Amino acid sequence: MSLLPIVEREMRVASRQVSLYWSRTVLAGLAIFITATIVFFMWRFPPATMGVSVFYTLSCIAFFYAATAGIWITSDCISEEKRDGTLGLLFLTDLRSFDIVLGKLAATSLKAFAGLIAIFPVLGIPLLLGSVAVEEFWRVVLVLFNALLLSLAAGIFMSSISLRAGRAAGATLGMMILLLGGAPILWGLVSFLTGHNISGETLEMASIHSAVMGLIMAFEVNYMTQSQSFWHSLWINQAFILLLLIGACVRIPRNWQGKALNPLKAKVSASYREKHSLRRKELLTSSPIAWLRLRQKGSLFRPWIPFFIGSLAWIWGSMVHGRWFYGEDGLWVMTTYLSATILKCMMGVEMAHRICEDRRTGALELLFTTSISVKEVTQGHWEALMRQYRGPIALVVVISLFFGVLTVKRENDPEGQFWLSCMLAGHLLLLFLDVLALFWFGLWSSLKARRVNHATRSTLFYILALPWILYWFLQLFSFQMFSLLFFGSSPRLGIDPGTIMLIAWLLVHCPWAVGLGFYGKKQVLEKLKHYATTRPGDEATLVIAPPKHQGKSTSPTT
Amino acid sequence: MDTTQSAQAPSIPAVQTHQLTRRYGEMVALDQLNLTIQKGDLFGFIGSNGAGKTTTLRILSTFLAPSSGTANVMGHHVVQEADAVRHLIGYMPDFFGVYKDMEVTDYLDFFGACYRIPSKERENTVRDVLELVGLSEKKGSLIGALSRGMQQRIGLARVLIHDPQLLLLDEPASGLDPRARIEMMAILQELQKMGKTIIISSHILSELESLCNQVAIIERGQLIYSGPVQGVQGLEKNQNVLWATIEGDIEKAAGFLKSRTEIGEAEAVEGKLRITMASEKASVGVIAQTLVAHDIHLIGLKNHEMGLEDVFMQVTRGDTQ
Numbered sequence: 001m002s003l004l005p006i007v008e009r010e011m012r013v014a015s016r017q018v019s020l021y022w023s024r025t026v027l028a029g030l031a032i033f034i035t036a037t038i039v040f041f042m043w044r045f046p047p048a049t050m051g052v053s054v055f056y057t058l059s060c061i062a063f064f065y066a067a068t069a070g071i072w073i074t075s076d077c078i079s080e081e082k083r084d085g086t087l088g089l090l091f092l093t094d095l096r097s098f099d100i101v102l103g104k105l106a107a108t109s110l111k112a113f114a115g116l117i118a119i120f121p122v123l124g125i126p127l128l129l130g131s132v133a134v135e136e137f138w139r140v141v142l143v144l145f146n147a148l149l150l151s152l153a154a155g156i157f158m159s160s161i162s163l164r165a166g167r168a169a170g171a172t173l174g175m176m177i178l179l180l181g182g183a184p185i186l187w188g189l190v191s192f193l194t195g196h197n198i199s200g201e202t203l204e205m206a207s208i209h210s211a212v213m214g215l216i217m218a219f220e221v222n223y224m225t226q227s228q229s230f231w232h233s234l235w236i237n238q239a240f241i242l243l244l245l246i247g248a249c250v251r252i253p254r255n256w257q258g259k260a261l262n263p264l265k266a267k268v269s270a271s272y273r274e275k276h277s278l279r280r281k282e283l284l285t286s287s288p289i290a291w292l293r294l295r296q297k298g299s300l301f302r303p304w305i306p307f308f309i310g311s312l313a314w315i316w317g318s319m320v321h322g323r324w325f326y327g328e329d330g331l332w333v334m335t336t337y338l339s340a341t342i343l344k345c346m347m348g349v350e351m352a353h354r355i356c357e358d359r360r361t362g363a364l365e366l367l368f369t370t371s372i373s374v375k376e377v378t379q380g381h382w383e384a385l386m387r388q389y390r391g392p393i394a395l396v397v398v399i400s401l402f403f404g405v406l407t408v409k410r411e412n413d414p415e416g417q418f419w420l421s422c423m424l425a426g427h428l429l430l431l432f433l434d435v436l437a438l439f440w441f442g443l444w445s446s447l448k449a450r451r452v453n454h455a456t457r458s459t460l461f462y463i464l465a466l467p468w469i470l471y472w473f474l475q476l477f478s479f480q481m482f483s484l485l486f487f488g489s490s491p492r493l494g495i496d497p498g499t500i501m502l503i504a505w506l507l508v509h510c511p512w513a514v515g516l517g518f519y520g521k522k523q524v525l526e527k528l529k530h531y532a533t534t535r536p537g538d539e540a541t542l543v544i545a546p547p548k549h550q551g552k553s554t555s556p557t558t
Numbered sequence: 559m560d561t562t563q564s565a566q567a568p569s570i571p572a573v574q575t576h577q578l579t580r581r582y583g584e585m586v587a588l589d590q591l592n593l594t595i596q597k598g599d600l601f602g603f604i605g606s607n608g609a610g611k612t613t614t615l616r617i618l619s620t621f622l623a624p625s626s627g628t629a630n631v632m633g634h635h636v637v638q639e640a641d642a643v644r645h646l647i648g649y650m651p652d653f654f655g656v657y658k659d660m661e662v663t664d665y666l667d668f669f670g671a672c673y674r675i676p677s678k679e680r681e682n683t684v685r686d687v688l689e690l691v692g693l694s695e696k697k698g699s700l701i702g703a704l705s706r707g708m709q710q711r712i713g714l715a716r717v718l719i720h721d722p723q724l725l726l727l728d729e730p731a732s733g734l735d736p737r738a739r740i741e742m743m744a745i746l747q748e749l750q751k752m753g754k755t756i757i758i759s760s761h762i763l764s765e766l767e768s769l770c771n772q773v774a775i776i777e778r779g780q781l782i783y784s785g786p787v788q789g790v791q792g793l794e795k796n797q798n799v800l801w802a803t804i805e806g807d808i809e810k811a812a813g814f815l816k817s818r819t820e821i822g823e824a825e826a827v828e829g830k831l832r833i834t835m836a837s838e839k840a841s842v843g844v845i846a847q848t849l850v851a852h853d854i855h856l857i858g859l860k861n862h863e864m865g866l867e868d869v870f871m872q873v874t875r876g877d878t879q
Contacts, residue, residue, distance in 0.1 A: 281677060285671055363657055369621075
């Protein structure tokens with residue numbers, strides 16, 4: 001192991017982390033839960049059919065986990081060292097860039113690999129049920145390892161060229177989207193914008209680079225006829241992994257040193273500051289925290305970018321397909337939903353970035369040496385968020401109302417019109433609740449997370465992903481319960497299934513958003529000062545004996 | 559900067575703690591500390607790592623609540639009147655905590671706004687504090703591009719922005735080069751002249767000795783000494799150590815002296831003889847007697863003067879908790 005000293009050291013450190021054992025347990029537990037759920041829902045089907053469903057479902061979930069691991073795990077591993085100024089220290093030794101890249105890869109990937117391996121025994125259950133061949137099982141395992149390595153390598157490469165955690169994570173996400181679905185997306189977009197259909201064969205050929213294609217081809221049904229595609233996809237992905245790692249090795253020694261400020265960039269920044277100095281002075285006096293959060297150039301402009309791109313696509317599409325894609329109800333709903341989701345994701349990412357880094361550097365603690373209160377801090381963050389996002393929020397509301405009203409008007413059935421209107425109202429209510437939840441829970445996640453990426457993951461998962469998982473599970477569960485109770489016959493409740501879905505959707509999402517919002521608010525207001533005065537990882541020092549003072553206390557730690 | 563603060567009622571000390579105790583679980587970081595610091599003092603706070611210095615400063619700066627006991631700053635209780643205390647103090651921790659992507663003036667302007675200093679007044683204040691810490695020329699620079707010493711000075715400028723009466727400085731000179739340290743000490747002396755009370759925790763004891771008029775030594779959370787710097791020397795009896803200047807072979811002279819039972823130890827140190835008497839009652843005349851007997855000229859003989867470092871090393875064992 002002396003050949004790669006960093007790898008050895010980092011793996012030793014990683015192997016002692018409690019989170020390694022936890023991640024393994026949680027992922028194995030999740031796989032067992034999913035399998036049990038599928039078995040519960042398919043109890044009337046033959047074991048072989050049940051096994052195939054388990055295998056396909058678990059494979060897809062494990063693939064999603066593997067393909068996104070790099071965003072959360074490796075995308076900030078080198079950029080963090082650059083920010084802390086510790087990367088240069090490694091280069092003062094005899095270490096070379098591949099030592100560092102492989103060391104980081106080994107250290108950060110151990111948890112991800114352990115998690116993936118924990119899923120495999122459950123993934124192997126269909127083998128016992130006779131649903132899946134051994135070769136098919138190993139092909140899927142190969143694809144999953146491949147996807148994980150690709151994702152981690154993409155994260156390391158992006159980390160090597162980025163400085164900020166958020167940018168590195170965003171760039172890794174972008175790269176994974178390109179690597180997994182670049183060609184299909186491109187072809188789909190071309191088809192959408194030009195109105196020309198693309199043949200399935202062309203699409204398949206163009207998608208050969210994708211690990212998704214590898215997974216599809218790994219299943220026996222497809223492998224029997226197109227085994228070559230599977231191996232091609234695998235080798236192409238191996239080449240990508242190698243290229244990304246070489247790219248990181250080449251980039252690291254070139255950009256760990258501080259660079260002189262580009263004169264043109266400096267001039268533009270100075271001009272920007274001068275231009276906005278008066279407006280910013282006013283903001284600084286009225287809300288120093290909002291001023292602090294909005295100090296970066298482009299912070300007010302950035303939230304508009306996705307909407308600007310989306311608008312361009314719509315304008316182009318309208319020119320090709322006719323005014324407002326008239327008659328394309330599905331596209332209207334999708335635009336409404338996508339615009340709201342993109343907005344929520346951006347707000348979640350924004351909130352997760354708020355105070356995590358400031359707490360790590362101690363800047364957050366210094367804030368509380370002044371007479372500023374917790375309430376003023378949270379108000380400042382809210383004001384900054386609103387200054388950034390009130391425009392995009394208003395736009396999403398307008399988009400929702402516009403397409404919602406168009407959809408309602410196209411519906412002939414009065415009952416259908418009523419439920420569509422309810423859905424629109426629910427969508428807007430949920431947007432409002434999610435904004436509040438993202439603010440408070442995002443701030444709380446940002447406060448307690450050790451890393452920005454962890455805060456982002458936690459905020460987006462709990463607020464945007466988990467309610468959907470709960471909703472679908474609730475729906476499947478209730479459907480199955482009805483089937484069991486009524487012995488397979490459809491229950492006559494006198495309510496339209498769509499209505500039930502809408503009610504269930506609102507019943508899950510709204511209380512969830514309200515609950516998380518309140519929880520986040522309570523935690524932030526109670527613990528902001530406590531956390532501000534400790535560095536991440538030192539929270540144990542917060543467990544202290546309460547002060548024995550008389551009267552009302554205003555101390556931060558009381 | 560307001561220079562009239564020292565004209566306040568002299569009866570209220572700048573800092574007063576009574577039985578101040580702070581526990582972290584089972585560990586006692588601060589054990590019944592009784593400390594009084596008068597206004598206008600430049601007070602050195604000395605102790606090993608983990609002795610309780612930072613804990614004390616953090617309690618005084620309202621970041622930590624004491625487990626028991628009380629602490630008052632300018633007559634205000636640090637727990638019950640935390641907001642009032644924060645206006646009176648300027649706390650500089652042992653880390654920078656700066657926003658590296660910010661310009662120097664923006665950084666100070668921001669903290670000025672956090673103290674609710676009006677916009678017009680802030681501009682002048684920022685200019686004044688930058689001048690005081692000698693960073694006027696760097697006002698447009700990005701903080702991240704400045705040296706460690708300059709960042710330390712920005713930290714000092716930050717604590718001065720709201721014109722506090724009491725400065726709590728935790729290791730302000732750590733990591734600075736000799737020139738920067740001397741400049742920092744000069745700034746602190748200037749601030750003392752302006753009427754500020756300054757509590758400074760530092761490991762560079764020789765500098766504290768010349769800078770401070772009062773010191774406290776703390777060990778394992780307990781106060782060992784608090785008072786004038788000169789009083790520290792009384793902590794350890796040093797009458798039995800003498801320094802002799804002679805003309806002739808020092809090594810031989812040391813050998814002759816060691817042969818006398820009244821003398822415990824004699825050694826050559828930097829061209830002089832360091833003589834430790836066997837007991838406090840032993841007469842120093844025996845030194846002259848022995849040297850003259852061996853035809854060695856004694857030029858001078860004087861008592862060993864203990865510095866702050868010597869006393870610190872003797873009264874503390876370097877134990878941490």
